[in-house]
Amino acid sequence: MTPLILASTSVYRRDLLARLRLPFDTARPETDETPLPGESPDHLALRLAEAKARAVATRHPGACVIGSDQVAELAGEPLGKPGSRDAAIAQLASMSGHEVLFRTGLCVLGPDGAAHVVLDTTVVRFRTLSQAEIARYLDAEQPFDCAGSFKSEGLGIGLFDAIESSDPTALIGLPMITTARLLREAGYQIP
Numbered sequence: 001m002t003p004l005i006l007a008s009t010s011v012y013r014r015d016l017l018a019r020l021r022l023p024f025d026t027a028r029p030e031t032d033e034t035p036l037p038g039e040s041p042d043h044l045a046l047r048l049a050e051a052k053a054r055a056v057a058t059r060h061p062g063a064c065v066i067g068s069d070q071v072a073e074l075a076g077e078p079l080g081k082p083g084s085r086d087a088a089i090a091q092l093a094s095m096s097g098h099e100v101l102f103r104t105g106l107c108v109l110g111p112d113g114a115a116h117v118v119l120d121t122t123v124v125r126f127r128t129l130s131q132a133e134i135a136r137y138l139d140a141e142q143p144f145d146c147a148g149s150f151k152s153e154g155l156g157i158g159l160f161d162a163i164e165s166s167d168p169t170a171l172i173g174l175p176m177i178t179t180a181r182l183l184r185e186a187g188y189q190i191p
Contacts, residue, residue, distance in 0.1 A: 007056035041073035049105030072148040073101040088149035096129040108182040122165040
């Protein structure tokens with residue numbers, strides 16, 4: 001079987017891919033994630049997913065490489081990972097009572113260099129959040145490494161009024177329904 005590599009060191013993506021029970025390795029893509037001037041959030045997510053896969057593929061010829069990137073979009077503007085408590089407070093306050101789009105780009109890059117690139121969009125409707133609720137949530141879960149400043153698979157689910165998605169794992173960082181389909185098409189045996 002062709003070696004499989006996840007172009008990410010994200011524990012969230014690693015845990016999702018492990019659900020398929022395929023042997024795989026992970027590799028840090030070392031990709032600049034700075035948006036290009038005027039770049040839309042959906043284009044950014046797709047570009048970075050493929051760039052990550054290609055960066056790892058150059059170091060692992062002959063492997064099948066999975067790249068993924070997620071960009072939160074509020075009113076057409078991208079939101080990055082907060083990185084700090086203050087930035088997370090600001091993000092959650094700005095999303096309070098609003099609809100936020102989570103654009104998850106996925107690239108499965110075959111050993112021949114052929115890229116299959118897909119975009120998943122998940123719509124999250126945040127309930128109106130008080131400053132005290134935001135602070136309590138951040139103190140409890142500290143999601144400073146997550147786009148949008150929350151973990152939907154954990155306590156963060158309490159921040160929402162609704163989620164609309166064709167793939168619930170996409171919001172965690174890797175759309176597994178599409179990933180499984182693309183890997184089956186690439187010859188991997190997945191039930």
